[in-house]
Amino acid sequence: MALKLYNTLSRNLEEFKPIKPGGVGIYSCGPTVYWNQHVGHMYAYVQWDVLVRALEYLGYKVNWVMNVTxxxxxxxxxxxxxxxxxxxxxxxxxxxWDLANKYIAQFEESLRLLNVEMPHIVRATEHIPEQIALIEKIQKNGFAYRTKMGVVFDTGKDPEYGRFANLDLTKQKSEERQEADPEKKNPWDFFLWFTGKPTHIMKWPSPWGEGFPGWHIECTAMSTKYLGEPFDIHTGGMEHIPVHHTNEIAQAYAAFGRPSANYWLHNSHLLGKGGVKMSKSLGNFVTVEELKEKGYEPLALRYFILNSQYRTGASFSWEALTAAQTALEKLRRRAQSLRKGESYAEEFKQALEDDLNLPKALSVAWKTQDRAALEKFDEVLGLRLFETKEEIIPKEVEKLLAEREKLRTEKKFAEADEVRQKISGLGYTVEDTPEGAKARKT
Ligand SMILES: [Zn+2]
Structure with a gap:
């Protein structure tokens, strides 16, 4: 068997054929960094991390690039x-700028906690010249025109526009789209560069005047800069099909005469219980950091995500997360008890090759009797099955521990002991070790 992936371009399961033998270039649409990334957002990044790891397992060298908008x-x-x-x-x-730095750091910390192999993260604002150059190319090829508001992509010049998403352009509402710029020739035309928003804070000089790029151009510019044109795999959420990726494909058609990537993969989402969108009011819109504070191991979320194939999505509930935590601990104990035996490695490989069937792959991980095989499987699953689990210490206890350390260095031993008693009231014992004080569940 060979690796098969569901390609949105053809709406078919296709055999994966890399452009260069042995190597794969992957570009993933990352977050817009204006707020915290919650567990719902992290679903996609864990799934694409497993795609990267699965390709590595199958013998490819992977170059993974992700943008932040x-x-x-x-x-x-x-x-x-x-x-x-x-x-x-x-x-x-x-x-x-501070907002971007804050939420990029939060996003990267969430990736780290979920044991995601770090992609090469690229920022839109650090690639303004590349975006300008690409817009110039699109304009030179006759696919863009100037209005008072900016530089607009002329979808009328692309006979294939909307085919990627099977859009029926005649049936879609167009007033709102035209409202953004009454000079638009077609309602589907979109901005490559904005100049007509003088109150916009972030702006750069350009051949068309001071302004800023539209959202879609960054992904075409950065993906092809780092991975070449065309490259192998482009991933993103399903909601990107009708607008963002439709426009990316149109831009690439205008600049290069073909889509920028050969395979377009789209993930479904992590929803709340009963299939409703996760939200703050339902109490399930939490960050990975907050999961940790609640006493969950971040990798329990990873285990939970691996129970679904990327195109089906999953429903999040606290009960399901608790069950995932228990299962993960059990799998770890099983892992540690394994010796040599039947590996089921072929079955594991087939599960990966079947459009990343992770529930199946996970079931093989439970079945294998061979320690060395499971060690290899875990390079894909990323569950750290062979590491002794660090006890998860609640933030509150960590804080008290630091407070006690400080008091002790100030030689305030009575106060330090009061803090120790507080810690023990929370169910933790303090142990003084050569590396400093540590808390352990009593
Ligand atoms: Zn994108």
Whole structure:
């Protein structure tokens, strides 16, 4: 068997054939960094991490690039509304740059906690010249025109426009789209570069005047810069099919005469119980960091995510997460008890090759009797099955521990002992070790 992936371009399971033998270039649409990334968002990144690891397991060398959007993404996902970054900065009373740095760090920490192999993360605002050069190319090829509001992509010049998403352009509402710029020739035309928003904070000089890029151009510019043109695999959420990826494909057609990537993979989502969108009011819109504070191991979330194939998505509940935590601990104990035996390695490989059938792969991990085989499987699953689990210490206990250390260095031993008693009231014993004080569940 060979690796098969569901390609949105053809709406078919296709055998994967890399452009260069042995190597794979993958570009994943990353987050817009205007707010915290919650467990729902992390679903996609864990799934694409397993794609990367599965390709490595199958013998490929992978170059994984992911963008973070820090300019130009409007609240509507199209050309109307405010820039999400500027809205976020106003909400928090900080600069857009500080906002971006804060949420990039939060995102990277969530990736780390979920044991995601770090992609090469690239920022839209650090690739303005590349975006300008690409827009110039599109314009030179006759696919863009100038209005008072900016540089607009002429979808009328692309006979294939909308085919990727099977859009029926005649049946879709167009007023809102045209409202963004009455000079648009076709309602589907979208901005490559904005010049007509003088109050926008982030702006750069360009051949068309001071302004900023539209949301879609960054992904075409950065993916092809780092991975070449065309490259192998482009991933993103299913909601990107009708607008963001449709426009990326149109831009690549205008610039290069073909789509920028050969395989377009789309993930479904992590929803709340009963299939409803996760939200703050339902109490399940939490960050990975917050899971940890609640006493869960972040890898329990990873285990939970691996129970679904990327195209089906999953329903999140606290009960399911608790069950995942228990199962993960059990699998670890099993892993540690394994010696030599039947490996089921072929079955594991086939599960990966079947469009990344992770529930199946996980079931093989439970079945194998061979320690060495499971060690290899875990390079894909990323569950750290052979590491002794670090006890998860609640933040509150860690804080008290630090407070006690400080008091002790100040030689305030009576106060330090009071803090120790507080810690023991929370169910933890303090142990003084050569590396400093540590808490252990009593
Ligand atoms: Zn993108």
């Amino acid at each position: 820090d300019v130009g993404h409007m609240t509507s996902d199209e050309d109307t509304g405010e820039d999400k970054m500027e809205k976020g900065a106003a909400r928090e009373g900080v600069s857009v």
